[in-house]
Amino acid sequence: MTNAVTGAETSNVQIVSEDDVVRVQDLKLNFYTALGVVRALNGVSFNIPRGKVLGVVGESGCGKSQTGLSIMQLTTGRIEGGSILFREFNTGEAIDITRLEKNGPEMRHIRGNNISMIFQEPMTSLNPCYTVGNQIEEAILLHQTQDKAEARKRAVDILQKVGMPNPERIADSYPHQLSGGMRQRAMIAMALSCTPTLLIADEPTTALDVTTEAQILDLMRDLQNEIGTSIMFITHNMGVVAQMCDEVAVMYLGRIIERATIDDIFYDPKHPYTISLLRSIPRLGVARGEKLESIKGTVPDPYSTVTGCPFHPRCPAAIPGLCDAVMPDETFVAGSRTHTVRCHLYT
Amino acid sequence: MLNFIARRVVNMIFLLIIVSFVGFWIIQLPPGSILDTQIQRLRAQGGNLPESLIQALRTRYGVDDPFYVQYWKWISRSLQGDFGTSFETDQTVAERIYNRLGISVSLSLTALLFTWLVSIPIGVYSATHRYSWPDYIITFVQFLGLSIPGFLLALILLITASRLWDQPIGGLFSPQYADAPWSVAKLMDFLGHVWIAIVVLAVGATAGLTRVMRANLLDVLNMQYIQTARAKGLQEATVIWKHAVRNAIHPLVMSLGTLLPALIVGETLIAIILSLPTIGPLYLDALRSQDMYLAGTILVMLSALLLIGNLIADLLLAWVDPRVRLE
Structure with missing residues (x-):
């Protein structure tokens, strides 16, 4: 069953698991704009094991959303290199998504059926002109059954599952009649209606208030345990990561600069960027008057290319002559087979 | 409701x-x-x-x-259905108006239908193929359509039609069919005359609405729910026509209310040039000679059309978009 994917090239730092549902290798994505080329992803590699939650964190513009959209082939940029191997775990069949035609039948069969996605803005991610039920049924009718009554029944069932009171009535409601939290529940229902192998959640709780956020995260965790879907959880909120994820990939300027299990990221972060990111979270119990640390400088202009390590202009530990000239390789942290870092301090 | x-x-x-x-x-x-x-x-x-x-x-x-x-x-x-007698000709007002009003309304409705049938697909194409050669050509033709005055276009088409296809000029029928009973030949003759009027009437509105449709659809295509629809695995055609167009069509629906009377009034000049027996020239005459009953009746009829058009537009909009439905 695993043989299908062994043909892919694997670098020495690939954390190979027999159980991966997605294995992204050296993914490169460019945007060609009137102002020049934006290199959004510069060789992103990661994998998501079956039934696990991978958190992808980073600042705005680091390419985390584009990574998710690339897996769906919904990005408006052009994939210039690398591969995205996707394995449907019921059939064990592995497909390189980058080789599929963008809007071809195979890609459309995967979208919404094997891989589904939920977005940041629950207020605008449902079509205002159709009922919630209609929009969920649309996905079910497309992928699962031709029977309209059956699709309706399944839609109501899944709405019940995501904790909607009176799912029948919700199914007949229009999005504008629901609150933000309810809409996000409806989106989750839609995304899970075809029991996908992978769910890509692009900042699903960023636009919600804290109480609703906690409810939605609980719900996602519960459903994930129940259905066994793997989740790629894109966020910039380390608190959410701590609550949701099994593994974490930290991104900076279109590269993953550190990958580790959730415990290693929080208790033993290696990359200076990860360390700064964790220090810039306000905490309870820290002495008053103490200044909250921030990462100095700003993310470089997207049209420019930075030589060497992309983080060196902002890095407190940059080594002159090395960090600004040579791009560090991704290497295992000594003594670990799950923790990798892309930094000269650890080579 | x-x-x-x-x-x-x-x-x-x-x-x-x-x-x-x-x-x-x-x-x-x-x-x-x-x-x-x-x-x-x-x-x-x-x-x-x-x-x-x-x-x-x-x-x-x-x-x-x-x-x-x-x-x-x-x-x-x-209020009892008697609009009085026209001072000018001693015919009843109803007699003078009804035939012409019928022609005006049907001409305008046809022009409206034409406007929609042309501007929606072209606007959609233009938006989904933005900055391509066809889009540039469409845009160019649109600006041409917006900037050529109707009467000039009417003259150009009349001359072209008569020079190139030897078509008789003006009116709704050739003389030999004018009093003849309806037949296939008469229908063909009628269509041969009427297309110029419809095109001239529709061209300005079509150009404008195509532009509106394009701009609106471009906005809608950037909405999150379009991404959601694509993420479901829907075909691009379904994404566009089911999810995007329905959200972009509001201004076209609303234009129905104002377009109908605007077309009827706007055709006056064109009707004079093409010598069409419509309401516009009659209204102008009635106003000039202060034929009170006639002018007043036409005015009320046009206002009624405007109000009915607006009512239809509101009902259509409520059907298209659930957010404007009244509870």
Whole structure:
């Protein structure tokens, strides 16, 4: 069953698991704009094991959303290199998504059926002109059954599952009649209606208030345990990561600069960027008057290319002559087979 | 919903009464009356009109009454379906209007249909193929359509049609069919005449609405729910036509309300050039000769069309977009 994917090239730092549902290798994505080329992803590699939650964190513009959209082939940029191997775990069949035609039948069969996605803005991610039920049924009718009554029944069932009171009535409601939290529940229902192998959640709780956020995260965790879907959880909120994820990939300027299990990221972060990111979270119990640390400088202009390590202009530990000239390789942290870092301090 | 429609209809009746009153008042504001025009015409024909005859005519037409008396005479009978007699020709107003109003409304409706049938698909194509060569060409033609005045286009088409295809100019029928009963040949002749009118009437609105459709669809295509629809695995055509167009079509629906009377009024100049027997030229004549009953009736009819058009537009919009439905 695993043989299908062994043909892919694997670098020495690939954390190979027999159980991966997605294995992204050296993914490169460019945007060609009137102002020049934006290199959004510069060789992103990661994998998501079956039934696990991978958190992808980073600042705005680091390419985390584009990574998710690339897996769906919904990005408006052009994939210039690398591969995205996707394995449907019921059939064990592995497909390189980058080789599929963008809007071809195979890609459309995967979208919404094997891989589904939920977005940041629950207020605008449902079509205002159709009922919630209609929009969920649309996905079910497309992928699962031709029977309209059956699709309706399944839609109501899944709405019940995501904790909607009176799912029948919700199914007949229009999005504008629901609150933000309810809409996000409806989106989750839609995304899970075809029991996908992978769910890509692009900042699903960023636009919600804290109480609703906690409810939605609980719900996602519960459903994930129940259905066994793997989740790629894109966020910039380390608190959410701590609550949701099994593994974490930290991104900076279109590269993953550190990958580790959730415990290693929080208790033993290696990359200076990860360390700064964790220090810039306000905490309870820290002495008053103490200044909250921030990462100095700003993310470089997207049209420019930075030589060497992309983080060196902002890095407190940059080594002159090395960090600004040579791009560090991704290497295992000594003594670990799950923790990798892309930094000269650890080579 | 029925409640909503009933309320709107009651409002419409009140509005129509106000419009007719104000309209009637404005029409009689200029000095002189229909009678002066008549007397002048009779004198020009060489008749020597005795003062007693003039006085008799004045009483008969009631031109010396204050305008609110004239208004009351007209409106009270109009409510019973009798719009009075045209001063100018002694025909009843209804007789003079109905045929022309029918032609006007059907011409305008056809032009409206044409506008929609052309501007929606072209707007969609233009938006989904933004900054491609076809899009540039469409944009260029649009600006041409927006900037050429209708009467000029009417003249150009008339000349082209008559030079190239040897088509008879103007009117709705060739002379040999004018009084003939309807037949396939007459229908073909009619279509041969009428297409110029429809194209000229529709071209400005089509160009404008294509532009609106393109801009709106471009906005909608950036919405998150379009991404959601794609993420479901829907075909691009379904994404566009089911999810995007329905959200982008509002201004086109709303344009229905204003476009209908605008087309009817806008055709006046074109109708004169193409010698079409429509309501526009008649309205112009009635205003110039202060043919009160005729002008007032046309004014009320046009206002009624505007209000009905708006009501239809509102109902259509509620059907398209659940957010505007009343609970």
